[in-house]
Amino acid sequence: MKQALTDLRRKLRRRPLAAVVRLSGPIGPSGRLGRALSDQSVAPAIEAAFAARPDAVALAINSPGGAAAQSAMIAARIRRLADRHEVPVLAFCEDVAASGGYWIACAADEIYADAASIVGSIGVIWAGFGLHELIARHGVERRVHAAGERKAMLDMFRPEDPEDVARLRRMQDAIHAAFIEHVRARRGARLTERARFDGSVWVGAEAIGTGLIDGLGHLEPVLRARLGDSVRFVEFGARKGLAARLMGAGAGAALGSDLAQGVAEGAEARALWAQWGI
Structure with a gap:
């Protein structure tokens, strides 16, 4: 009954409605990476987009990646709402x-990209530094007191322990397996033998042949072709503050919190973008 009323409202509406949710930035827990995407930060926009009873929801995605758990939580929220409201979702x-x-x-339900977009990188990575020799040369003594044999795992100021590396690899393999399962479940028979799950990336023009995307196209023309030229676009999502827009996410965050933390977050966010030449 509820869905029938929703369908009736859509039919009575003079112009089709496309709800646009912009998801731009690195992905991480709230408070990390400046204005990072997290399930908590994007939930209001996503919920509002589906609550508007649109004819379609469009995800405008521009992200170098980040935390696996937050990525999974955001994706799961989108699917729950799409299934509940029976609304098609298109990613751009x-x-x-x-x-x-x-x-x-x-x-x-469908993924589109520009011919020059970078997509893929289905893998898991951890990176750090080994500084134990550096501090030894400068006469610095590292003091760590922990309850729990593995509590100080991969401490950058101590020599690397093979058992720590093996434990990290087991964690990475588990996350990687969950990532692959998600892609296979969502893309299904569209994936071809050219699709790889080893961290490879493709530009949009190449990604079509792998089945990772459905085609080349931009948000507005694809939705106009789908819903008609009279379609109305409504964007959902919080705008960045003036400081964040002028100075970058990390620097903007620093104005309202600890300066050193803000600078570190901004540097981490820029490093994520830099690996893709952006």
């Missing part, structure tokens, strides 16, 4: 939809 990859960004894109 902009500069980058890599790693966690592609995880979110797979929540859509």
Whole structure:
């Protein structure tokens, strides 16, 4: 009955409605990476987009990736709402939809990209530094007191422990398997033998042949072709503050919190973008 009323409202509406949710930035827990995408931060926009009873929801994705759990939570929220409201979801990859960004894109029923978009990177990575020799040369003594044999796993100021590396690899393999399962479940028979799950990336023009995307296209023309030229676009999502727009996400965050933390978050976010040449 509820769905019948929703369908009736759509039919009575003079112009079709496309709800646009912009998901731009690295993905991580709230408070990390400046204005990172997290399930908590994007939930209001996603919920509002589906509550508007649109004819379609469009995800404009521009993300280099980040935290796996947050990526999975955002994707799961999109699917729950899409199934509940019976609304088609289309993802549009902009500069980058890599790693966690592609995880979110797979929540859509269809994925489109620009010919020059970067998509894929279905893998898991951890990176750090080994500084134990550096501090030893400068006479610095590292003091760590922990309850729990593995509590100080992969401490950058101590020599690397093979058992720590093996444990990290087991964690990565489990996350990687979940990522692959999500892609296979969402893309299904559209995936071809050219699709790889080893962290490879493709530009949009190549990605079509792998089945990772459905075609080349931009948000507005694709939705006009789908819903008609009279379609009305309504965007959902919080706007960045003036400081964040002028100075970058990390610097903007620093104005309202600890300066050092803000600078570190901004540097981490820029590093995620930099690996894709952006």
